[in-house]
Amino acid sequence: MARVLLTWEYGLGIGYVDRLVQVAEALEREGHEPAFVLRDLVSTADFLRGRSWLVLQCPLSIGVLHPTQPSFSPGSYADLLAVNNFADEEQLFRLVAAWHVLFQALQPAAIVGEYAPVSALAAMGRVPYIAMGHGYILPPPDRAEFPIFNPALQRAAPQETLLETVRAVQRRLGGPEPASVP
Template identity: 30%
Template sequence: MRVLISYDHNVPSELIRDALTVGRALMEKGHTVAYVVGDPVAFVDYAGSWTPNELHQAPVLHPPPHLVMKRAPIDGFADLMASSGFEDKRTLMTLASMWHRQIEALKPDLIIGLCAPVLWLVGPHHAPTVALGNGLTLPPVLGTSFPRLSVDSTPLADEELMLANANATLARFGHASLAAVSDVVAGCTSILYGLPAFDPYLQLRRTVTAGLLGEQPAPAVPPAEQRLAVFLDVHCPGIEMIILAVAGFDQIPLDIYVSGITLSMRRFLEQQPHITVWSEHSALLEQAVKASALVHHGVQDVAQRGVSLGRPQLLIPWMRDQEILNYIIGWMALSWMKSPSVSIDEMANTFRDLLRDPSLSVAAQHHARQLANTGMPDALPDIVERIEGLARPSGVVLPLSIPAGKVLTVAT
């Protein structure tokens, strides 16, 4: 079976790692996997030592300019659709045309999209399409649309306009219209994974999570000797101050992984005798059991590992989805939050105090045992099995994306 895997250009970093996990599992079963991503160079950095056999450039929008008058933050999946191209008919038609040609060239038997609304619109007309995601990135349908994360937020675009743009795009390719914006997701097979406790839409869900992706809850006694595991992103504002705080906190051994790390930053960290610099995110995540506490920006895969093991966590969020996760897990009382803009001394002192607070460790161990008692499975085998069952039978040919006799043009 030939599988195409892609994700939108502004997805959380953990979703990229999840795409790698699913693709690797499919390849181990003998399937061919072709990744189509917006930034192939960054994708290879995320992949680490494992290199996919096919990697292609995806049609994506340019990042928005850094203006003083910024747009409102994305607050729900409808806003994500707007920022992905649905708010402008010309843009959406261009992206859809490029996706049509990309899919026709690769000829996949099945398509997997992670938080990829344009691909979810186009993909089902070529091959069975899976909408794969965790609680934040795969929303439930609410009426004809999707629920918002904040009741007082302003939509980025009118949903009737986005629906009209989507239907105009589908009509140009000879496909039937959608009845509602929510049909973009409804036209795919949805597979949800991840901790229910991390799902901001949990109370509105009708589907059940398939489990934790790539692991099962495994509470572990904290190590006798204190040690920190730190997961950072070089794009975080104030990352230099955080790095200096890490370097200055030399009271215990420390393991660190920095996504997109620069050569000078790596050399600086490697000169610190108490620091071990890791080149792969997954490698350090596997060693998290040896850590007394985890420090990260608020990414779901690291937070999930921390809850599964029973480790206190320090969150340093700088993106909207990370702030949402920090808010969601606040009731668990196993984590602290710190702004990336605090001083070097304050951040270093926070590392120290995090390890000294026994209530955090007690709460973390409690939730790890509770999670283990639920018997939540590893979702990966089930996801692979469901994907294999969805592939279209050999010999089935879908209609051409552009009807014969029609010439594709892009209208304004």
């Protein structure tokens, strides 16, 4: 029996967890041990009540502009990443390092993440990772940059900044440096 970590970091509501629960149920039927590391333990508590799964709070930065605030209009997925610590090396480093501690404590054989880009970065080269989601939160991986879906909006940070930040964090933690952010 393998422990499989199911992660969710960004976005609101329980739709992300609903999909992860479907994966967890299938994993459990196959004899695996699902464990959750989630953005919001409060809103998902009723949904997960009565389950025997381990459920923990994910590493999360408090005080960062939330992408659903009316004053924020993302022009691309890169903008969402930028306002969620991917444009700040120290903040991203702290979050990735916290994920490493969780991975070390939980020893997952694999990770399934939905809208969980920091856990994906932390797992890179360390733990097999499956990213799931729709096109908005899982942009095409075969591009050098994220598609811009609203060119009229000002970028939160240049996409090159995100890549530089990710590479710097990976260097500090001894992980592989990606060729691109998507």
